[in-house]
Amino acid sequence: SQTIHQWPATLVQPVGSPLSLECTVEGTSNPNLYWYRQAAGRGLQLLFYSVGIGQISSEVPQNLSASRPQDRQFILSSKKLLLSDSGFYLCAWSVLGGSGMEKLFFGSGTQLSVL
Amino acid sequence: GNSVTQMEGPVTLSEEAFLTINCTYTATGYPSLFWYVQYPGEGLQLLLKATKADDKGSNKGFEATYRKETTSFHLEKGSVQVSDSAVYFCALSPWGYGGSQGNLIFGKGTKLSVKP
Numbered sequence: 001s002q003t004i005h006q007w008p009a010t011l012v013q014p015v016g017s018p019l020s021l022e023c024t025v026e027g028t029s030n031p032n033l034y035w036y037r038q039a040a041g042r043g044l045q046l047l048f049y050s051v052g053i054g055q056i057s058s059e060v061p062q063n064l065s066a067s068r069p070q071d072r073q074f075i076l077s078s079k080k081l082l083l084s085d086s087g088f089y090l091c092a093w094s095v096l097g098g099s100g101m102e103k104l105f106f107g108s109g110t111q112l113s114v115l
Numbered sequence: 116g117n118s119v120t121q122m123e124g125p126v127t128l129s130e131e132a133f134l135t136i137n138c139t140y141t142a143t144g145y146p147s148l149f150w151y152v153q154y155p156g157e158g159l160q161l162l163l164k165a166t167k168a169d170d171k172g173s174n175k176g177f178e179a180t181y182r183k184e185t186t187s188f189h190l191e192k193g194s195v196q197v198s199d200s201a202v203y204f205c206a207l208s209p210w211g212y213g214g215s216q217g218n219l220i221f222g223k224g225t226k227l228s229v230k231p
Contacts, residue, residue, distance in 0.1 A: 004158065006158075036221075038221075038223075038224070041223065042223060043119060043204075043220070043221040043222045043223045043224070044204065044206075044219075044221035044224075045221075046219070046220075090158070090159065092158075092159075103161060104151075104159075104161065104219065105158070105160070106151075106153075106158035106159035106160065107158045108156065108157055108158045109158065
């Protein structure tokens with residue numbers, strides 16, 4: 001069966017420090033991968049998605065970047081964190097279902113607090 | 116642009132009460148609509164979906180009907196249980212989006228607490 005691992009569950013970082021959040025998927029090949037963020041008082045927002053190794057699309061301009069060094073690994077990074085980077089980060093992967101509708105599966109999330 | 120608005124929480128109900136969580140959307144074209152649920156300590160998971168107007172999605176006793184005339188997709192359950200305590204997210208997938216169909220637009224989420 002397919003599983004998605006995302007860590008850490010919580011993270012407290014000072015302003016200006018670097019960030020690296022990792023997400024790995026098991027049990028599937030060539031998945032689409034996604035990073036979402038929920039900032040305080042806002043809905044989940046898509047940050048990045050990837051349809052293959054080294055292929056990254058960004059949905060919103062920001063202080064973050066993403067990389068996909070391996071088929072089932074998706075990394076969210078920042079060189080210098082800002083206060084506004086605080087939020088709840090979710091990794092997700094998807095597969096095309098029988099009806100042709102893509103189905104998303106989410107990790108358990110990382111709560112990032114930048115102080 | 117595309118957006119989703121859902122009722123603010125938290126919502127606290129007694130067991131066996133009737134649940135409604137309102138969700139309205141703004142979208143161009145013909146979006147697909149979803150409800151996702153996040154139980155404590157777990158990732159989001161798809162609860163139900165509807166892909167065209169008047170479709171009714173249902174799962175685990177929850178239902179939602181895609182109403183194009185009112186641009187709504189309200190979540191309902193006739194009798195909630197303590198195990199339904201979770202955060203519920205309404206979401207849409209824009210029609211004809213050029214990129215991945217996984218680009219969902221979410222509401223802010225509604226936390227539901229069910230007391231015994």
